[in-house]
Structures are given as C-alpha cells and as structure tokens.
Amino acid sequence: DAKTTQPPSMDCAEGRAANLPCNHSTISGNEYVYWYRQIHSQGPQYIIHGLKNNETNEMASLIITEDRKSSTLILPHATLRDTAVYYCTSSGGTSYGKLTFGQGTILTVHP
C-alpha cells in the first residue's frame, strides 16, 4: 500500500503558483520523499526529492515539514504544459529503490 496520500485533483491558473500537498506520516526516517509527474500516455518524469531539508531545482521547490509527516510541491509559475498527474512517493530505507505510487493529484492548469 502507498505510504502517501494526496488530494485527487487541483486546479491552478496559468502563471500562478501551484501548491500540491502530500501526507506521508508513515514513512521511515531514512526514506526520501520523491515527486514525479505523468503527462498523459507518457512515462513518469522525475521532479524533485528530499529527506529533511527544503529543496529547489529548476522545475520546482519541495517544502518538507519539520516532523516529515507532510510535504508540499510548489510549481512557482504554472503553465498549461504542467497539466499532469503528480505523484508523491517515497524511496530508500527498507524500500530500497522501489517506488509505491498512490493515485496522485490531477493538476489542471487553465488559462
């Protein structure tokens, strides 16, 4: 079973920030939080990952709460091409590199 829970869908206006939440209260202390997205009929695309500290790259920012029970993926300026299913998952620890995917969040960016 997935160790993460996400809202099934979210909307965002183009050019605005998209904040996607994820609850992962049961992951172990040495498991990383990973975010991927999947555009229709394609393989998942890696976005970002983190363990304890907040992370930022050219695609997004990841904010992890101090207790590591939840995190938020931030797309600072959403575009129409960011419309996709976003998956929050975990890897590492006893999970090795295996990723368990939940249902994800369908993000729809509208003009």
Added chain:
Amino acid sequence: GAVVSQHPSWVICKSGTSVKIECRSLDFQATTMFWYRQFPKQSLMLMATSNEGSKATYEQGVEKDKFLINHASLTLSTLTVTSAHPEDSSFYICSASPQGGWGTQYFGPGTRLLVL
C-alpha cells in the same frame, strides 16, 4: 543525462503470442531496473525488480513464468509477456537509476500493449 528508452513504444499482438519489451539505459549503467504496469485510469504498479546477472524479484501476485525478465547487460533489461491474453493489455514502464537501486529512478517512455 539519465535517459531511459523503451522499445517498442506500442505493440498489438494476437492472443497466445509472446511479446518482448526492451528497456535500455542510454547514458549510464544500471545494475537494477524496475518494471511497472499501469492500467487505464489507474496508478503505476510495480511488477518486478530486474537485477543484472541474477534472477528478477517479483512482487506478490505477479506470475514469474508469465512475465519473464532478463537483465543480461548493464544497459538492457527485457520483459517478455508470454502467451499474452487480452487482460495483459496495459501500459508497461521501466525505470532505472545511475546510482543503482538506491538512487533516483528515471522512467522510460512506456510501451503500450494491446492483445486482441
């Protein structure tokens, strides 16, 4: 970097035939690859872990004799769906990491299989 390819991108076959899907790491070596399956409107489900030079490890409920995995080199893993049936129609996706099984997984573009 960290590009993973799959071939073919889609395949249509008759019931009872076997289909081979290739997964290649193009710019890195992968001692471990993972195979996933995704049915329409559902999430990805891990099928098996492919280990170079050794037997694959299958997830519970996945028939190892039906889904044959061969990881003969550090850049290639193959998944063969034997005696395919319409219920095997799905989207098959592989992943691999330059850091082996522990690192960030990068996914292939997927192979869509339709069994008639």
